[in-house]
Amino acid sequence: MLKSSNNVHKLQSAKHTNFPKIGTMLKISLGLSLFAVLSFGLVYADTISVSVDGTQYAVEYTANDVVISSIEADSETSSLFLTVDVAGSSGSLEVVLDRTFFDSKFEEIDDDFFVLIDGDFADFTEIETNSETRVLNIEVPSGTEEVEIIGSSFGNSPEPPTPVEEPPTPVEEPPTPVEEPPTPVEEPPTPVEEPPTTTTPPKIDDEEPPTTTTTKCGPGTYLVDGVCVLDERCGPGTYLVDGVCVLDERCGPGTVLKYGSCVLANDGPTTQPSKTSSVKTFSVELIFGVIITFVVAGAIGLLAAIMIKANKRKN
Structure with a gap:
């Protein structure tokens, strides 16, 4: 009996000898707590507000060793500018872009975003795409100051679904009965009796010759x-x-x-023109014609003489 009690006492002493001290356990707990705090400080999710043409939007992001100090939007170039500070040698930035806020499309089809880091093209991956959001994962090297995301447009409101119009169900109407017109009954024509006509011969004795009346007169x-x-x-x-x-x-x-x-106009009283006046008129016209002919011929001769004389002087 005494031997058994000695064995139990030895076992309890061995347990107390192998059990860690309280001070050591406190140090381990503090170290784990500090590591957890540092880990949560380097990786965190947050939102930042940005204004586009007077409208405020909240942008969700998750930063790993990256701190976003400010964000700006340029609607003319369809770009989003993020001012950042990298804590370690490199970091990553996961940005959630709501389609109603910022999107990249070409002819109503999703197109790729462009990402620039301090003006140079950067490595990024679009890790999630759905009807409401697009998520970009961007690698941010040490010393980066600005991250630029280029899309196609800001403030895209989702289009409502187009209602599908069902064609109206045709209503079948019963066929309208066709009424045939009654067949006309032909009656025989009634004979018409015409009275005998008597012709009276024209009278020749008392007839007067027809008179002709003038309806148009000559000039004057x-x-x-x-x-x-x-x-x-x-x-x-x-x-x-x-x-x-x-x-x-x-x-x-x-x-x-x-x-x-x-x-x-001063030819005297209105009378019928006579043959004598016609002859006089013709004679006067003939005399005037002869005189005009001589005058023209004289003028041509004088002009020719002047030209001949001028040629002789030149010679």
């Missing part, structure tokens, strides 16, 4: 009771139009129309 005359008489209702140089005497411009200046011919 007009119709009175079926007879053409001299028209003296207007003075010389005028004629009657619709009951009004108007100036006669059918002949040249100084002449008037008389009996269908243009004569001088």
Whole structure:
């Protein structure tokens, strides 16, 4: 019995000897807590606000050894500028872009974003894409000051789904019965009895010869009771139009129309032109023609003489 109690005492002593000290355990706990705090300080998720044409948007991001100090949007170039500070040798930045805020499309089809780090093209990966957001994972080297993300447009509102119009169900109407018109009954024509006609022969004895009436007169005359008489209702140089005497411009200046011919205005009383006056007029015209011919010939001869004389002087 005494031997058994000694063995139990030895076992308990061995347990106390192998158990770690309280001070050592406290040091290990503090070290783990500090490591956890540092780990959470280097990797964290946050949101930052940016204004686009007066509208505020919240941009979600997750930074690993990267601190974002400011963010700006340029709607003219469709670019998003992030001012950053890298804590370690390199870091990474995961940016969640809401399609209603910032997107990159070409002809309504998703297109790639472009990422520049301090003006140079950077390595990035689009790790998630859906109908609402696009997520970019960007590698940020040490010493980086600015990250630029280039898309196509800001403030894209989602288009509502186009309603599908179902065609109306055609309503079948019963066929309309066709009524045939009644067949007409042909009645035989009723004979019409015409009375006998009697023809009376024309009378030859009491008939008068037909009289012809004049309806149109020549120039300078007009119709009175079926007879053409001299028209003296207007003075010389005028004629009657619709009951009004108007100036006669059918002949040249100084002449008037008389009996269908243009004569001088001061030719005396209105009489029928005679053969003697016609001969006189022809003689006067002939004399004037001969005189004009001689004058023209003399002028041509004088001009020729002057030209011959001028040629002789030159020679």
